[in-house]
Amino acid sequence: MIARLLSAFALAGFSPLLWADALTGDVQRQPLNVSAIAMFVAFVALTLGITYWASKRNTSTSAFYTAGGSITGFQNGLAIAGDYMSAASFLGISALVFTSGYDGLIYSIGFLVGWPIILFLIAERLRNLGKYTFADVASYRLGQTQIRTLSACGSLVVVAFYLIAQMVGAGKLIELLFGLDYHVAVVLVGILMVLYVLFGGMLATTWVQIIKAVLLLSGASFMAIMVLKHVNFDISTLFSEAIKVHPKGEAIMSPGGLVKDPISAFSLGLALMFGTAGLPHILMRFFTVSDAKEARKSVFYATGFIGYFYILTFIIGFGAILLVSTNPDFKDATGALLGGNNMAAVHLANAVGGSVFLGFISAVAFATILAVVSGLTLAGASAVSHDLYASVFRKGRVNDKDEMRVSKITTVALGILAIGLGILFEKQNIAFMVGLAFSIAASCNFPVLLLSMYWKNLTTRGAMIGGWLGLITAVVLMVLGPTIWVQILGHEKAIYPYEYPALFSILIAFAGIWFFSVTDKSKAAAGERALFFPQFVRSQTGLGSSGATAH
Amino acid sequence: MHDLAYKRIEQSPQFKELVAKREKFAWILSAIMLGLYVVFILLIAFQPQLLGARISPDSSVTWGIPMGVGLIVSAFVLTGIYVQRANGEFDRLNQAILDEVKQ
Numbered sequence: 001m002i003a004r005l006l007s008a009f010a011l012a013g014f015s016p017l018l019w020a021d022a023l024t025g026d027v028q029r030q031p032l033n034v035s036a037i038a039m040f041v042a043f044v045a046l047t048l049g050i051t052y053w054a055s056k057r058n059t060s061t062s063a064f065y066t067a068g069g070s071i072t073g074f075q076n077g078l079a080i081a082g083d084y085m086s087a088a089s090f091l092g093i094s095a096l097v098f099t100s101g102y103d104g105l106i107y108s109i110g111f112l113v114g115w116p117i118i119l120f121l122i123a124e125r126l127r128n129l130g131k132y133t134f135a136d137v138a139s140y141r142l143g144q145t146q147i148r149t150l151s152a153c154g155s156l157v158v159v160a161f162y163l164i165a166q167m168v169g170a171g172k173l174i175e176l177l178f179g180l181d182y183h184v185a186v187v188l189v190g191i192l193m194v195l196y197v198l199f200g201g202m203l204a205t206t207w208v209q210i211i212k213a214v215l216l217l218s219g220a221s222f223m224a225i226m227v228l229k230h231v232n233f234d235i236s237t238l239f240s241e242a243i244k245v246h247p248k249g250e251a252i253m254s255p256g257g258l259v260k261d262p263i264s265a266f267s268l269g270l271a272l273m274f275g276t277a278g279l280p281h282i283l284m285r286f287f288t289v290s291d292a293k294e295a296r297k298s299v300f301y302a303t304g305f306i307g308y309f310y311i312l313t314f315i316i317g318f319g320a321i322l323l324v325s326t327n328p329d330f331k332d333a334t335g336a337l338l339g340g341n342n343m344a345a346v347h348l349a350n351a352v353g354g355s356v357f358l359g360f361i362s363a364v365a366f367a368t369i370l371a372v373v374s375g376l377t378l379a380g381a382s383a384v385s386h387d388l389y390a391s392v393f394r395k396g397r398v399n400d401k402d403e404m405r406v407s408k409i410t411t412v413a414l415g416i417l418a419i420g421l422g423i424l425f426e427k428q429n430i431a432f433m434v435g436l437a438f439s440i441a442a443s444c445n446f447p448v449l450l451l452s453m454y455w456k457n458l459t460t461r462g463a464m465i466g467g468w469l470g471l472i473t474a475v476v477l478m479v480l481g482p483t484i485w486v487q488i489l490g491h492e493k494a495i496y497p498y499e500y501p502a503l504f505s506i507l508i509a510f511a512g513i514w515f516f517s518v519t520d521k522s523k524a525a526a527g528e529r530a531l532f533f534p535q536f537v538r539s540q541t542g543l544g545s546s547g548a549t550a551h
Numbered sequence: 552m553h554d555l556a557y558k559r560i561e562q563s564p565q566f567k568e569l570v571a572k573r574e575k576f577a578w579i580l581s582a583i584m585l586g587l588y589v590v591f592i593l594l595i596a597f598q599p600q601l602l603g604a605r606i607s608p609d610s611s612v613t614w615g616i617p618m619g620v621g622l623i624v625s626a627f628v629l630t631g632i633y634v635q636r637a638n639g640e641f642d643r644l645n646q647a648i649l650d651e652v653k654q
Contacts, residue, residue, distance in 0.1 A: 102602075105619040106595065109588075112623060116584045116630050120577040124637070240611035253613040254603020255595045293638050300630045307623040534557040540570055541560060541645055543652075544553040 033178050035359030040178070043215075043367050044192065050207045054200035061400050064201035064407060065132040065382050066287040071206055073294035077301025079206045080285050082213035083375055084111070084306050087368040088169055090216065090313065091342045097317020098325070098344040101242070101252025104317050108310035114273040115306065119299035122277055125453045125539040127286050127295035133379075134283040134445065135387045138452045141531035143460035143524070145392050147448070150467045152387035154444040155280035157471070159380040160421075161437040162281075163373060163414075167422030170369040176339055177346065177362040186422040193374045194415035197381065198408055202288055205374045212371040215364045217305065220312040223345070223361075226352035227319030242321040252321075263498050268435055271502035275438030278446030281379035292542050313345075320344040323351040377414050384410040432483040435500055439478065443470035443505035447513055453539060455517075456532040459525040462517025470509025477501035556652045563651070569644045576636065580629050591622055 062068050071079070089111075097104030130136040135151035167186055174185035196204050231237040239253060246252050276282060286295050324330050330338055330347040337343055349361040385407035390398045448467045451458045478484060480495040517525075538544050560566045594602055602615035 102613075102615055102619075105615075109591070109619060109622050112626050113584060113588045116626050116633075117581055119630050120581045120584075120633060236610045236612050239613075239616075243611060250603075253611065254615055255599045293642060296634045296637055300627075300634045303630045304627045307627050310623060311620060533561055534554060537557040537560045537566070538553070540573075541566070541649060543556060543560070543649055 033359060033362060035356050036178055036362035037359075039359050039363035040366050043211075043363055047196065047204075047208045047211065047367075047370075050211075051196050051200035051204040054204035054207065057203060058199065058201040061132070061386070061403050061407070063203065064404060065284070065378075065386065067201070067203040067206055069288060069290045070203075071288040071294075073289055073297025074301050075206065075210055076285055076289050076294065076298035078213045078305060079209040079288075080282065080298060080302035081305035081309070082209035082216075082368075082371055083282055083285070084302070085213065085216055085309050085368070086166075086372055087173060087365040090220070090309075090365070090368070091173075091345055093310065094313045094317045094320065094345040094348075095341040095343075097314055098320045099341055100256055101246070101248070101318075101321075102254055103256050105310075105314050106255060108313065110272065112303070112307055112310060114276045115299060115303045117273075118277050119296060119303070122450070122453075123286060123295050123299050124292040124542075126283065126449075127289070127292045128539050128542040128545045129453070129535065130287055132284070132287060132386045133382050134280060134449055135383070135391075138445075138448050138463070139391075140452065141528050141535050142452065142458070142463055144396075146460055146464050147467075148387040148391050150448065150464060150471075151445065152383040152392075154278075154440065154448075154467070154471060155383040155387075156380055157475075158278075158280060158437045158441045158445070159376050159383070159414075160417075161433045161440070162279075163376050163380075163418050164421045164425050165433040165437070166369060166373050166376065167418050168425050168428075170366075170373070171422060171426065173369065174366060176343070177365060182426060183423060187419055189370060189373060190415050190419035190422070192370055193377050193418070194411055196370075196374045197377045197411045202284075202378060205371075205378050206285075206288060208367075208374055209371045212364065212367045213305065216368060217309060217312075219349075219357075219361050219364050220309060220316060222357075223319065223348060223352055224312045224315040227315055227323070227348075230319070230323065230352075238315075238318055238322070242318050245326050246321050263503065267498060267500040267503035268438075270506060271435065271438040271442045271500060274442035274446045274506065275502070276441075278441030278444070278449065279438075280383065280441075280445070281375040283449075284379055284382060291545070316345055316348060319352070320348045324348050327351065373418065377411060377418070380414050381407045381410040428488070432478070432499075436474070436478050439474045439500055439502040439505065440471060442502050443474040443509045444468075447506065447509040451510075451513055453535075456529055457517050458513065459517045459520040459522075459528050461520045461522070461525065462513045462515070465516040466509050466511070466513025469512040470505050473505035473508045474501045477505060559652050560648060563648060565644065565648050565651075569641060569648065572644075573637065573641050577633065580633050584626065584629055587622060587625060591618065594618075 057063055057068070060068070093104055093108050096107055126134065126137055129140050133151070133155070135148045135155070138151050139147035167189065170189045171182040171186045174180050174189075175182050178185075180188075196208055200207075228235075228238070231241065242252065243249055248256075285298070289295050289298055324337070324344055324347045330351075332338055337347065339346070346358065346361060346365075350358040353360070385403055389406045390396065390403045394402075444467050447470060448463045452463065477496045477498075478501050481499060481501065482494040482497070483499060485491050485494045485496075602618065603613050606612050606614055606617070
């Protein structure tokens with residue numbers, strides 16, 4: 001019974017096999033795609049223009065980190081949705097629908113249900129307490145030095161793993177779609193993201209994300225409409241035609257089985273839900289709006305756009321069954337899809353819109369990667385310059401100019417690092433990295449952040465020990481697990497038998513924070529507990545929180 | 552800087568009312584969202600054939616489709632309901648509390 005339930009949970013979004021926010025495996029290089037490159041160049045020109053416009057406003061730390069709080073709820077909702085709709089989720093989920101039908105819908109629902117919870121429990125308190133980074137909130141009434149160091153390390157580790165996965169995925173995807181060399185692609189992505197962040201700061205990064213989100217949603221809408229037009233807008237015909245041509249027949253219309261190991265999958269499910277609420281590049285978006293009102297609106301719009309996007313990918317997946325799987329032009333001699341199943345949506349673009357539209361979708365996929373890595377770089381730069389440099393190293397005695405200089409140096413350093421890691425990890429199995437990034441975010445950032453806002457008895461000692469325990473447990477279990485210990489290090493048998501650590505590392509983090517907080521009888525701890533109520537009043541009313549500065 | 556104001560707000564009955572109302576509302580909506588999701592998961596676990604059943608003999612649409620899409624729509628609707636009330640009623644209450652303290 002329990003095993004069945006767990007596998008169902010697992011299926012509801014979290015099969016590790018499908019956890020591929022990075023494209024993996026060998027790709028076949030495609031011939032140079034001229035219209036795709038032309039459209040991509042147009043996108044780059046437009047976004048560089050925006051960066052130039054943003055650079056004139058990007059003169060203070062507040063502008064750099066949060067666009068001066070000048071983003072509206074609607075714009076921010078699009079940007080958050082953009083962070084969530086990665087190239088791999090577009091291609092990956094439509095490919096899952098293409099191969100398994102209904103399971104693809106279950107999978108995407110797993111991604112979505114965390115968002116309302118973030119709105120109800122986290123968004124407004126976060127906005128009311130924080131200024132630039134989520135560490136502002138976590139360290140609000142606790143020891144600045146220790147908690148900021150912990151949060152900054154948590155952020156940087158998450159950013160590093162996420163960035164590697166995106167860079168390697170970018171290189172492979174671009175090789176696949178554009179026919180560009182892997183190294184050229186990685187260097188190009190690295191340079192562009194540094195330009196956006198360095199000169200345009202959060203304002204440019206947000207607008208790049210918004211433009212990409214609009215392009216992706218328009219492209220996907222067009223494809224879904226063309227698919228529906230093909231069946232005369234009769235959804236029943238779409239499904240019955242798909243059942244006729246799909247090798248699994250009727251089975252594509254009901255839940256199937258995708259899971260081999262329920263605990264791993266369940267563990268990843270927890271990582272996904274709580275990890276989203278601990279990702280530094282998502283959390284920092286809540287500081288780009290002027291107040292809690294706009295922060296709430298942004299989650300409302302983001303949930304709407306993300307939900308709409310998943311419904312589109314479902315239609316696109318079925319459209320690919322109808323229009324791609326039946327067309328020998330998109331298949332090789334063995335009957336497999338050219339470039340692999342992840343190419344289902346790309347081939348469908350060609351089928352419904354010809355080579356120009358194919359170019360458009362390819363360019364949008366590239367733009368998507370650029371936008372996501374820019375957000376990650378900015379989150380990493382903020383952790384170094386705002387948390388580590390300004391607050392820990394200089395103890396808050398720092399002027400805007402110095403802090404800006406450090407953030408810009410960090411941005412360039414992160415760019416070089418990302419290119420280096422992207423090249424280093426080209427041939428490595430990186431599918432586990434996004435899962436690991438979510439696991440760490442869920443086991444270190446999320447427990448500390450949540451309890452700092454909700455639990456009066458939290459103390460610095462508890463947060464420190466519990467947070468580090470969560471972080472270290474997540475990394476150690478990952479290293480001892482099947483992916484790294486067996487597949488990469490080549491040992492016979494994994495010491496930790498499950499794919500993902502989150503189930504255990506989250507428990508350890510919460511237990512550690514609880515135990516070392518309640519046993520903390522120091523004078524400092526008593527002071528920290530006393531500060532909870534002023535913090536609580538501010539988190540509820542917004543009195544004293546930083547508002548918009550660039551109106 | 553705001554210490555005195557925080558203290559006064561903390562003791563104000565309107566503040567207690569606002570917090571109690573908003574927290575209750577947020578937890579109820581969270582419970583609805585998670586409840587719907589858990590029901591969906593339980594159906595997948597124990598009654599997958601129910602989700603795979605056709606909604607009518609002459610349609611190829613199965614019950615799983617409206618339920619899945621319904622879950623996506625309900626996530627959107629629930630966030631909408633929360634934002635509507637929080638940005639209206641709760642924010643007015645909040646503003647009244649802040650105005651009182653500023654006097």
